[in-house]
Each structure stands twice: as C-alpha cells, then as structure tokens.
Amino acid sequence: MSELLIAVEDLHVSFPRANPLLRWLGRGAPSHRVLRGVNLCVARGEFCALIGENGAGKTTVLKTIATLLIPAAGRVTVCGADTVRQAARVRAVVGYVLADERSFHWRLSGRENLEFFAALNGLPSVEARTRIRSLLERLDLSAVADRPFGEYSTGMRQRLAVARALLTRPRVLLMDEPTRSVDSVHAAQVWRVVREEVEAVEGCVLLVTHQVQEALALCRRLALLREGRIAVDTTAQEIEALVAGLDGFLVTVRGLRARLLEELRRYPGIRDIRIASQVAEEQVLEVWTHNGDLALAGFIGEVTGLGATVTALHRATPLQGLIERLSADADARERAAV
Template sequence: MSAIVMNDVRREFDVATGSVWRMNRRIRKFEALRGVTLNVARGELFGLLGPNGAGKTTTIKILTTLLVPTSGEVYLNGLDAVRSPHQVRSRIGYVFGGDKGLYDRLSARDNLRYFSNLYRISPVEQRKRINELLEMMNLLDRQNDRVETFSRGMKQRLHIARGLLHDPDIIYLDEPTNGLDPLAARDVRAIVRNLKNSGKTILLTTHYMFEAEDLCDRLAVIADGRIIAEGTSKELGALANAGSVVRAEIIGGAQALCRNLEDRIDVVNCHLEPLGDRELLTIRFAAHAGIEVPRLVREAVAADNGAQLLDLQLREPTLEDKYVTLVSQSRDKESA
C-alpha cells in the first residue's frame, strides 16, 4: 500500500484585486493546484521541488490536513485525509524550518513535554520518548537550557524532535536546512537519512538541489500548480532532454550572443550572470547536441565581433540543470 496518494487534487482561492476605497474591488478565482497526482511508497524518501509560488506549500498544507482540497482525493496510509483528518493527524509529523514553532523561554525538555501533552502521550511514555529524542538529536546536555540560547541548528534539531514525539509513520520536512550553516545542515541531513533507514516515509521540500539528489529516492517537480516531471534524477534528465552544460566567461556582446545561441535547436536555454567586468554565460544543450558543444560556443563567439571569450568549461548536467530546464520548458508552454 502507498503511504501518500493524491488523485487529481485541485485547490482554488478567492483573491481580491483593486482597492476597496476606490470601489473597484473585485474577487477572482486563483487555482493554486491544478490536478496534482502523486504516489509515494511506504518507506520512501520523496522530494518535492518547485519555484516559489509553484504550489509546494499548498500541497503540504493539504497533506497535513491544514487545508481541504477544492476537489480530488488524498489518502495517507489508506486513510481518507479529507473525511478522517483527526485519524490522519495522529500518524503524520510536520517539521518546518525557521525560528517559529518553539517557545523560546522554555527549555528543550519543557517544549517537548508541552507538545507531548497536546498529543495526549502518557507521562510514563513521555519521559521515555523525550529522553530518546533528546539523545537522538544530540541535545541531552542542553535539555534544561532555554531555547532562546540555542543556535539555529540546535533549534532545527529540536523542531525535528517535536515532529517525532508521537512516532508518526509519515514525516513532512519543509525546507529543514534553510538558513543553516554547512555543519548544522550536514547534521540535519544525517538525521533525515537515519529516519529513512528506520522505515519512515518522508516527503521533503527543498531549494537545495544537491540535497535533494543526495537524499531522495525519487523526485517530483511542480510548477504553476501542476506536476511537470517525476522520477529519479536520471529519469528527470531524460524528461528534460538535458545534455552537456557549458559555462563561459564573456566580455562584451554577451546578451546578443545569448540570444543567438538560444535560436539554435540544440540549445535548451541560456542564462547570463554579471561577474565583475565580465559576464558568466551558462548554456544548457539538448541531449542530442553531441560532444562538440565547446566548439559550437567558440564558433558563436568568433562570429560575434563584439564578444571576447575568456574561459570555457564543459560539464555533465546536475539535478539543478535538469530542474531549471524542466521549469523553463513548462513556463514556455504556459506563455505559448
């Protein structure tokens, strides 16, 4: 049986436009999710990727029973999340990044005791569970200190402990390493791996592509309220038709060069970034472009008298390249 099932889920919101003071206020419908279908196996670590405003937060809120879908079906471990939200809540855990969600003037232990009471965990089970989680999160030596004295990484580990108090079957991790320093983020990723190895089903949202590729069994990309691609990192590359990536440092004429390259059928997209007195040009080629892509770039630069090539590097596409390509292709279809 699948742990998470979403069948053609849609969610509409009423959005106000105009100014009430000018008597031109209007209400229009905004469709945040437009037929999302997902299937996550039990024990799987599944990544949900997408740009800001794509529908990730709305999806998570529906999966945590904080929002009711306008239409569609949602099942969590076989339970109907729309008709039986109270039964579902006892089996899911939600962990989000940031400073909110904890009581700063309480100790770590008192925070966990408070949330245990909300879950109606018995006092005997509370002590056992809290001790286990404090040890798991490496917080035993700071258990009686106020949370306001904790670093951001320690707070995030306490967030995870809070989400695991009732030993949920399904865990939602919403950008758990956002804003953490590299060492703290590494600690959180190690905890996530251990949770997966213990048999938990995990749905992870993140903007860090290397993190998604490192942790997740499968991935889905959501854009404009739709799932536009799903599969392993290798399968996403095939869907994106992602080939080699060239990064070139250019002085002069970079914008015109980028437009000319984008007109080629073997170029997926170009991206320019300022780099001091020069510009960094990233060119993503289609899979059928072959191995001569550096030569193609050099010839394009040579044909443009206003551009000077300083450096050129060729590499294989990363998950970030595949993601950018898929989202760009989706936006092109929407605007067409």
C-alpha cells in the same frame, strides 16, 4: 506493489485574493488557484523530493497532506485515511517539519517545548520524557535542551523542529527545508536520525528542498511542481545526468535588502543570483556562476559591504538551472506527443 502511504489525486487548492474594495462592497474576491490538479504518490520506504520555483505551491501540497488546508477539489489520502473526512487519523501518522519556527514558544526551553507538543499529541509523560531525551541526544541538542528557545541559533531551531516531528514515530514525514541553516555535520546527523526513524516504522518522506545535492543524495525520486501541476516525476539517476555542467553556490545571508541583489549580479563571474528561500531576515541565495569559479573572499566582502552578513556558503548545483532543464525536457515531450 508497495503500500501507498501518500496518494494525492487531482488536487486543487485556491486562496482568496485580498481586495478591500470588493470586501467593502460585500462581494467575493476572485480566487488565486495555486494547485491545478496535482497527482503524486509516495510508497512505503520511499524518499521523494518535491522541487520547484518559489511560489510554485510546494508548501501548499505539504500543508494539504498534513490536514492544515482543505482542497477545493481532488482527494488526498494518508495511510488510507482521507485528509478531510478522517483528519484525526491522518494527523496521528504524520510528522511535519515546518520551514520556520513561529509555532514554538520562545520563552520555553527546547525540552519544555517538546514536552508541550508531546502532551498535545497524547504521549504518556514517562514515554514522552524518554523519547525527548533520546531525540535531543541523537540530534546533538542535549547541551542546550534547557536554554530558552529564543536563544537558539537558526540551525538549532531547525533540529528541534525535526525532533518535534519525530516525537510520535510518524509513518509519514513531511519536511519543508529541514536543513536550512544547518551546518553540514549536523545536517548529516539529522538525515541519519531520519533514516533510522523512517526505516523503523516502514514509513516514507516527502521532502521540499532547494538543495539539489541534498535531494539527489537522499531521494530516489524527484517531482517538479510547475504551474500548479507535477510537470516531471523522475528518478534521481536521470536527474544526475541533467545537472552536468551546472555550477554554483548556495549562500545564506542575513539582512540583505532585495533591491541590492542587482548589485551582486554585477560581481565578476556571476551569471545570476536568485532568492531560493527566505524566512524572516534570513535568505538563501542561489548563486549561478559562469564556470564554477568565484572569488569567495571578494564576494563575501561585497555582501558585507551591502550591510548583510554571510552565515553559510557551499558549492551546490543551482536549483533554477535544474528546473529550467527539467521544464525544457517536459515541454519537448509534450510537443512530441502532439
């Protein structure tokens, strides 16, 4: 059996509910249970995708593995080290690509940001400079390396986040929507670099993504997180059979108010629209069509007319459709087992 690099056993994570009245009375507010017994293992050499609806707890799983959250119950080990009792050992082998860029210093250049994080991780200065130069070149960021981070496009920021996660050559790479707002050419470049890095250290990747095609192209395994547990853990090959007949698009927009989604749902040819992910004012919309056809120019005009800007659009299998089919499959198996 291959070496297990990530082992999540019966993981429970809860967050306190904000309740000003109970705080004023000096009483504890009831907790919100996000994870309710997650079991998940990722072995050496594996690329595993973790999918689920918004709020399912996918990022919570990643943060717990990265030692950023402490479990209420259960156990997580990374390369054999416990994330609570041996957190420093875990952090030494984990790279984490966050879904947003708030942890970067906006006034520093991209290169200076990487130098700061390299020093924070204890990389010797000469080694750090060489490593940073290599990653900037391979991720096509050399030309903008000395520009302030605040001037970067969203796609550039995401690629810099990947570079930061790879600085220390981690064996375990946790990636939370790493190619959000990254164009297809640079996304392919990101995944080429990630594969090279992971293969070099015999590592693994746990990926959270809302892009079904990306998950199927990169990962042999997909796990569905539902109601705080892993409801389905299956192969990409089995998933491909389930997505047949699911047609739609992923549209990245800026400045679209949530209440205007109902107007877009009435556009001809639209079956449903859901917000797949959101960071600041940028949203990724999952557009589910009736038959795969959509008058793109008219749809973009409709979005623009609502005061928003379309920054990316491409054909994609709607994640929600896949989740519904996986959930139906899981429910059917549970009923058959009773």
